[in-house]
Amino acid sequence: MNLIDLLTSSTSTKVAQNAENKFGISKNQIIALMAVAAPLVISHLRKKSEDSNEAEALERALDKDHDGTILDDPEQVNNRVNEGNSILDHIFGNQKNIVENQLSSNTGISMDKIGPVLSMLAPVIMGYIGKEKRSSGGSISDLLGGILGQAQQKAEPSSPINDILGQVLGGAQGADSNPLGEIIGNLTGSQSKAQGGLGDLLGGLLGGKR
Numbered sequence: 001m002n003l004i005d006l007l008t009s010s011t012s013t014k015v016a017q018n019a020e021n022k023f024g025i026s027k028n029q030i031i032a033l034m035a036v037a038a039p040l041v042i043s044h045l046r047k048k049s050e051d052s053n054e055a056e057a058l059e060r061a062l063d064k065d066h067d068g069t070i071l072d073d074p075e076q077v078n079n080r081v082n083e084g085n086s087i088l089d090h091i092f093g094n095q096k097n098i099v100e101n102q103l104s105s106n107t108g109i110s111m112d113k114i115g116p117v118l119s120m121l122a123p124v125i126m127g128y129i130g131k132e133k134r135s136s137g138g139s140i141s142d143l144l145g146g147i148l149g150q151a152q153q154k155a156e157p158s159s160p161i162n163d164i165l166g167q168v169l170g171g172a173q174g175a176d177s178n179p180l181g182e183i184i185g186n187l188t189g190s191q192s193k194a195q196g197g198l199g200d201l202l203g204g205l206l207g208g209k210r
């Protein structure tokens with residue numbers, strides 16, 4: 001399963017529906033948030049995994065706590081919110097509030113709800129990474145880089161997730177618009193110039209090319 005498949009899967013739909021019922025936020029807003037948060041989390045983890053100690057700690061966490069079963073049982077998110085919050089604290093550190101503020105501003109999800117919603121999504125994202133780890137070899141950094149690269153290539157303008165991103169983030173600017181690809185490109189620093197919008201803002205948090 002590539003990242004685009006996860007974002008358009010029944011798992012994401014069920015998690016989004018759960019969050020919609022709990023917080024009164026539209027399902028499309030939740031899916032759009034996950035479409036942005038997933039590559040952001042993966043990009044940050046990839047950067048952290050450049051440190052060998054961080055890479056080893058991440059591999060242990062994936063093997064122990066994130067085997068991917070949450071993808072088959074998304075109701076687990078209700079019992080793993082505290083864990084999700086701890087995941088975000090570790091990944092973003094003192095940038096967590098900045099990230100939440102940017103995500104809130106661009107998705108329209110209020111600041112009092114953005115943190116709890118992200119805490120629901122974090123274990124799903126980690127479960128996805130853990131599942132991919134079990135089916136691939138190589139270093140954790142290569143795995144994370146491969147996930148991002150594959151997602152950027154597969155984020156076709158006609159993809160349903162791009163339609164949702166365009167509606168929620170205002171990113172669709174024509175037939176050739178590819179909001180998710182632009183976001184991932186900015187987060188990974190793989191685009192030659194800034195594309196603007198959410199990807200550019202969050203890309204700056206990671207020290208990506210601007």
